[in-house]
Amino acid sequence: MQVYDNLALQEVQSISVDDSPDRLKEIIRMILQELNQMGYDDVCKILEDESQTKLDTTQISELKESFLNGDYENILQQLDYSDIINRKLQFEIQKQLYLEIVQQRNYEQAVNLLRQLSEYNEQESQVLAKLIFLQEDASQLYAQLGIPIDQKEQRLQLYQKSLNLLNFGDFSLQTQFDKVIDQALEYQIKRCPYHNDSNENKNYSLLIDHNCQSYQIPKNNSILFQGFDDEVWIGKFSNSGIWIGCATRKNSIYIISKDYQYKINKAHGMDINSLVFSSDDKLLFSGSNDKKINVYDVQTAQLKVTINQHTNEVLCLAYFKNHLFSGGVDGWIGIWQDNGKLVNQIKSKVVKNILLTDQYLLLHNAAIFSITVIENDFKFNKIITHMEEQELIVSSAVSQNQQFLVLNVSKEKPKLHLWSLKTFQKQHVFFGFQVKGIELKCCFGSKKDNYVCVGSQDGKVYFFNKNNQLQQNIINGHNQAINFVDWHSQTAQLLTASDDKTVKIWTQDQVVQQQIINIINEQEQPSNTQLSEIVEEQNDHEEEEYQQQSEGDQSF
Amino acid sequence: MGKIILEYLDGNRIYVCTKCHIHLSNYESIISKNFRGGTGKAFLFEQGINYHVGIPEDKDLMTGKHTVQDLICNGCNQVIGWKYIKAYRESEKYKEGKIIIERHYIKRIKWN
Numbered sequence: 001m002q003v004y005d006n007l008a009l010q011e012v013q014s015i016s017v018d019d020s021p022d023r024l025k026e027i028i029r030m031i032l033q034e035l036n037q038m039g040y041d042d043v044c045k046i047l048e049d050e051s052q053t054k055l056d057t058t059q060i061s062e063l064k065e066s067f068l069n070g071d072y073e074n075i076l077q078q079l080d081y082s083d084i085i086n087r088k089l090q091f092e093i094q095k096q097l098y099l100e101i102v103q104q105r106n107y108e109q110a111v112n113l114l115r116q117l118s119e120y121n122e123q124e125s126q127v128l129a130k131l132i133f134l135q136e137d138a139s140q141l142y143a144q145l146g147i148p149i150d151q152k153e154q155r156l157q158l159y160q161k162s163l164n165l166l167n168f169g170d171f172s173l174q175t176q177f178d179k180v181i182d183q184a185l186e187y188q189i190k191r192c193p194y195h196n197d198s199n200e201n202k203n204y205s206l207l208i209d210h211n212c213q214s215y216q217i218p219k220n221n222s223i224l225f226q227g228f229d230d231e232v233w234i235g236k237f238s239n240s241g242i243w244i245g246c247a248t249r250k251n252s253i254y255i256i257s258k259d260y261q262y263k264i265n266k267a268h269g270m271d272i273n274s275l276v277f278s279s280d281d282k283l284l285f286s287g288s289n290d291k292k293i294n295v296y297d298v299q300t301a302q303l304k305v306t307i308n309q310h311t312n313e314v315l316c317l318a319y320f321k322n323h324l325f326s327g328g329v330d331g332w333i334g335i336w337q338d339n340g341k342l343v344n345q346i347k348s349k350v351v352k353n354i355l356l357t358d359q360y361l362l363l364h365n366a367a368i369f370s371i372t373v374i375e376n377d378f379k380f381n382k383i384i385t386h387m388e389e390q391e392l393i394v395s396s397a398v399s400q401n402q403q404f405l406v407l408n409v410s411k412e413k414p415k416l417h418l419w420s421l422k423t424f425q426k427q428h429v430f431f432g433f434q435v436k437g438i439e440l441k442c443c444f445g446s447k448k449d450n451y452v453c454v455g456s457q458d459g460k461v462y463f464f465n466k467n468n469q470l471q472q473n474i475i476n477g478h479n480q481a482i483n484f485v486d487w488h489s490q491t492a493q494l495l496t497a498s499d500d501k502t503v504k505i506w507t508q509d510q511v512v513q514q515q516i517i518n519i520i521n522e523q524e525q526p527s528n529t530q531l532s533e534i535v536e537e538q539n540d541h542e543e544e545e546y547q548q549q550s551e552g553d554q555s556f
Numbered sequence: 557m558g559k560i561i562l563e564y565l566d567g568n569r570i571y572v573c574t575k576c577h578i579h580l581s582n583y584e585s586i587i588s589k590n591f592r593g594g595t596g597k598a599f600l601f602e603q604g605i606n607y608h609v610g611i612p613e614d615k616d617l618m619t620g621k622h623t624v625q626d627l628i629c630n631g632c633n634q635v636i637g638w639k640y641i642k643a644y645r646e647s648e649k650y651k652e653g654k655i656i657i658e659r660h661y662i663k664r665i666k667w668n
Contacts, residue, residue, distance in 0.1 A: 233559050271559070289577065312665060313577070329564060350564040366564035394561055411561060438558030481558045499558055
């Protein structure tokens with residue numbers, strides 16, 4: 001198992017430390033600034049003496065003197081930055097001037113200055129006005145403005161604020177030290193390959209570099225299903241995670257759970273394009289190139305209904321709020337009830353995939369390179385936008401939180417495009433996996449949909465962190481191409497279906513022993529004797545009595 | 557091998573492969589119906605999808621010497637026609653880059 005752990009750690013270790021004398025001086029001055037702000041003046045003096053480094057250059061010292069003396073005109077002459085900064089600075093200095101004038105009870109001059117101040121910032125000016133007109137408790141008003149009462153301290157604060165404005169563009173009392181820490185954390189988070197935004201991870205210690213663990217990737221193979229009759233092209237979890245539905249190249253459908261398995265031989269006459277479970281997992285729908293949609297009962301694998309109304313290939317199915325949506329070459333999308341009755345038709349182009357969220361109906365068009373976004377009201381006639389691509393979109397998937405869409409655009413070069421469903425903009429491109437002309441399914445997974453997962457033609461599974469584009473985890477899943485990946489949101493299990501005629505289930509937890517389950521083929525006898533009871537039941541599964549499926553956690 | 561990536565055509569009057577039913581071309585792309593191939597009638601199309609081509613060869617056809625390559629359906633890997641790469645006679649230059657599909661191998665869908 002190849003795991004690319006700690007990419008960020010490797011990078012940080014390769015950074016060389018700069019210990020030139022200039023660098024050391026800078027570090028000391030940064031520390032002095034921080035200590036100064038924290039109020040540790042004595043310590044500052046000691047450090048300055050011992051290190052022979054002063055925080056302020058002579059230029060800055062002179063500037064500081066001007067501030068402490070109230071020499072405001074001189075200050076404004078000396079400093080000449082952008083217009084915005086000048087204006088802000090001017091306001092702050094005038095504000096201080098106003099406060100000092102009011103102290104001196106020079107009310108006429110104060111009111112004139114107040115007029116100028118209110119042009120720039122009305123809210124604060126109103127508070128300042130109260131100082132003259134209301135003669136209220138001055139200390140309360142000072143607290144409201146965030147200014148100390150003592151004049152010397154006021155001037156010192158103004159000086160610090162001005163320095164901040166010139167350095168950072170705003171008046172918050174931040175030091176360079178703080179700024180550097182913020183930037184470093186941001187950098188580390190960006191470089192963290194397994195980073196996830198959940199709250200458990202929010203306390204970053206400054207003493208160690210930030211590094212999330214890769215615990216969210218299901219890299220342990222817990223179950224292997226073998227014995228399918230041919231390449232497995234579709235493998236999907238049911239909504240509860242108890243069942244999986246598979247379709248193979250020989251057009252057979254398998255319905256498998258922990259307790260029993262069904263094989264529906266020759267379910268269709270041609271390629272099966274799509275399998276979906278109903279919301280209550282009672283029904284399994286299959287759509288095929290033979291233009292039919294079959295409805296099977298999951299518990300008994302009996303064919304309940306066949307929908308024949310499409311006159312061309314059925315390319316995709318979707319299930320949403322008790323209705324089945326079907327689309328294909330016909331040019332219309334059918335909305336059906338569980339019993340096969342047609343409820344509505346939506347005109348469309350040739351549709352390769354239908355994706356439904358609470359807000360939208362997304363149509364993955366097969367002939368034009370775009371996704372059509374339609375509002376999900378009962379009528380479906382309002383087109384909101386088109387998400388355009390430059391080349392053929394092979395497969396598509398929506399995240400659990402319905403905010404993101406991932407598209408496999410791998411006709412020429414293998415890559416995935418991540419789109420936001422809020423802004424309808426393309427956000428990321430992921431590449432690194434291999435494809436040569438076959439359809440590979442991609443999907444989202446893990447809490448908060450942090451990962452995008454895709455199988456590859458060489459049998460590996462690739463996981464990409466949605467938030468930062470570093471490729472991060474590859475599992476050696478199978479020895480042949482992986483056609484379908486399905487990541488179940490609640491049980492956090494991953495299913496991979498491959499050309500090597502097997503399906504594997506992967507979990508996050510450590511697996512003591514891999515469980516191998518042989519899929520029963522009618523012709524063969526299974527070698528695993530523990531399953532022999534089930535074999536006898538399978539032979540006449542149409543007349544079987546079935547055990548009640550008990551409630552409780554029966555996921556794989 | 558996995559499920560191969562197929563392209564599709566929008567609209568009506570589409571020609572598909574008789575064996576595997578994948579979309580090949582449509583009525584809008586027809587330039588001429590007056591061609592003949594090994595199995596009989598054949599159409600000249602401006603463009604098509606879901607095919608790949610074989611090795612280019614020089615052949616003497618009814619209309620003169622041409623460089624052509626086999627046209628092979630992506631779904632069933634059958635040779636269904638040919639593609640003109642080069643025409644040696646001036647009057648035949650218009651065929652360059654276009655494809656011929658024999659009537660025998662295709663059928664119509666979504667025809668009104």
